[in-house]
Amino acid sequence: MQQTTRLDGSQTESSLSERLGKCYSGAVFDALRERGITNTLLPSDIRPLDDSTVLAGPVFTVEGSPKVDLSADESLLSWTGFLAAAPAGHVVIANGNTDDLALMGELSAETLKGNGVLGYVTDGGCRDCAFIRSIEFPVYSRFFTPRDVVGVWSVDAMNAPIDIGGVKIAAGDYMIADIDGALIIPAAIVQEVVADVEEVANVENKVRDAIRSGIDPKTAYLQYGRF
Numbered sequence: 001m002q003q004t005t006r007l008d009g010s011q012t013e014s015s016l017s018e019r020l021g022k023c024y025s026g027a028v029f030d031a032l033r034e035r036g037i038t039n040t041l042l043p044s045d046i047r048p049l050d051d052s053t054v055l056a057g058p059v060f061t062v063e064g065s066p067k068v069d070l071s072a073d074e075s076l077l078s079w080t081g082f083l084a085a086a087p088a089g090h091v092v093i094a095n096g097n098t099d100d101l102a103l104m105g106e107l108s109a110e111t112l113k114g115n116g117v118l119g120y121v122t123d124g125g126c127r128d129c130a131f132i133r134s135i136e137f138p139v140y141s142r143f144f145t146p147r148d149v150v151g152v153w154s155v156d157a158m159n160a161p162i163d164i165g166g167v168k169i170a171a172g173d174y175m176i177a178d179i180d181g182a183l184i185i186p187a188a189i190v191q192e193v194v195a196d197v198e199e200v201a202n203v204e205n206k207v208r209d210a211i212r213s214g215i216d217p218k219t220a221y222l223q224y225g226r227f
Helices: 013-021 025-033 072-085 106-114 129-134 187-212 217-224
Strands: 055-066 091-095 119-122 139-141 153-158 162-164 167-169 174-178 181-185
Touching: 013 055, 013 174, 013 187, 025 174, 025 181, 025 187, 055 072, 055 119, 055 162, 072 106, 072 153, 091 162, 091 174, 106 129, 119 174, 181 187, 187 217
Parallel strands: 055 091, 091 119, 119 139
Antiparallel strands: 055 153, 055 174, 162 167, 174 181
């Protein structure tokens, strides 16, 4: 079951995630840019396993790093501890500090999906990709590799601020990711941003209808103020 923590008198995390999931990253980026916020895009090489995926929701952060002289048990206890802690109704974002390890795989994806986690984003790698696609669990990663974390990597912190590619991410922020990319929405303004995007979508539908009816795009822009 998804978490339903109230954001205000009527809005819940789950309903806000649903509304955000009906948006698209380009419109969200525009809404943030119009507020003077531009440093929210995660690195462009973080890509979805499935290009049709739209992932949206509040963030649960994880940070970890490679270790020397780490036993297999130590690494797996750390990893499974994180899997157990990841809350339902959230998107996990993992800063792995690695260029050669898979930070998501078959059993981990199965566990997170079964626990109600919405999806997973990492600046590390992913393995068992065909299986993960088959269970339709949204994963965004930077590369693919069969090499996993056993004996070489462990979690350093959970639900603490992280930085991926210069983008600062706090637990409780929101994110939206789709084929165009992944971006972070600060928690303090997420409701306003979603409302802005919904309003813009209505205007853009009118612009689209105008263009389809043969109106010149410049005229449509001047009439509706968007393009």
